[in-house]
Amino acid sequence: MTIDRPDPPRDPLELGGSVWFKAGAQTLGGAARIALLAAIGETGSITSAAKAVGISYKGAWDAVDTMNNLAGEPLVVRLTGGKGGGGTTLTPRAVKLIDTFRAVEREHRRFLERAGAAIGEGFATDWDLIGRIGVKTSARNQFYGRVSAIARGTVNDEVTLALAGGHAIVAVLTHESTEALGLAVGVAAFALIKASWVVLLVAGNGDGGAPLKLSARNQLHGTVHSVKRGAVNAQVSLGLEGGAVITAVVTNASVDTLGLQEGARAVAVFKASSVILGVKD
Known part of the structure; x- marks a missing residue:
């Protein structure tokens, strides 16, 4: 519904x-x-x-x-x-x-x-953007969009956030949170996803960006923009259609096994329960 x-x-x-x-x-x-x-x-x-x-x-x-x-x-x-x-x-x-x-x-x-x-006339739009880019959180990934659908469950709601570039992020939260945030179709909101919650996959040739058969609700296809290696782990950033970037933290061994390098195609996967939604007060 x-x-x-x-x-x-x-x-x-x-x-x-x-x-x-x-x-x-x-x-x-x-x-x-x-x-x-x-x-x-x-x-x-x-x-x-x-x-x-x-x-x-x-x-x-x-x-x-x-x-x-x-x-x-x-x-x-x-x-x-x-x-x-x-x-x-x-x-x-x-x-x-x-x-x-x-x-x-x-x-x-x-x-x-x-x-x-x-x-x-552009003041309202510009001021809204200034407010958004000034948000500071510990979550590496921050996305802005508008609620496109809310599906009611027995206890929780499934909220879909439409992003630029035709992407969508699904979050699961309680009825109380939906009401407290004033979430409704068309309302602007932002999604926070920690980099450690994002899993990277490399799809087979000819997948065409089709959803993979996984239990994780969110799958964002993109191109590797950068790989920053540390002693054990690496930060891998994927560029998405529309200009957004999502970052994941994976082991250096996974980077090598998956062949993650600049220009390679990959899929960022994360659960709907790993998405935190917020709105401007």
Whole structure:
């Protein structure tokens, strides 16, 4: 049985960012603290300023003390006595800091607008790719594709992931995992396979890429791209149609027995239970 649910609607991606000041390794403040300084300057009251920016009185004074310490000079000073019973005020240094921050922030907004216009309609696709290539895992083999089918079993589901070049990877996972990952036909996902889980075979002449009679669900036919020998084992990488590469770890003896060398044809075989599926949060 297949499950066919459309992806939930997504808002268009846009560039965003923020500006903050640093003193050495310490952060002096960003928009929130500058807004607090500005509110103090406008109201002359730490209580009113705290309410204006939505923080507690204690939180406001903690932020002020931190800024004073990091700046190396007072930015906010307490006034005592007088007809109004005292209050708080900004030093000339704080006023200058606010003006500088607002000038930088204006330029930052202009930069984001120009960058967004330059990126154009391809931004969503490019940003998605940047996120994918930034994933770090211990699994040597990482593939990206879209779910093409989900077959329900008694306990587990069999999920098929369609890859570029006409390849497909089948994974077996529990119903709970399918639901937790939000897997449905059309959903983008990535598959992880450790190199030590991949077995290499050399098919007979004239096999034409036909599936071999094996219990392993996944069989990817390719051409040997590289063989990197170690003391005992070797890393063998197969190039697949569409540009993907899958790597296996086999013994040096197996490399010799199978005649694995650059340009040779081989089949990468691995069980569906050896495939880990993941999605972007």
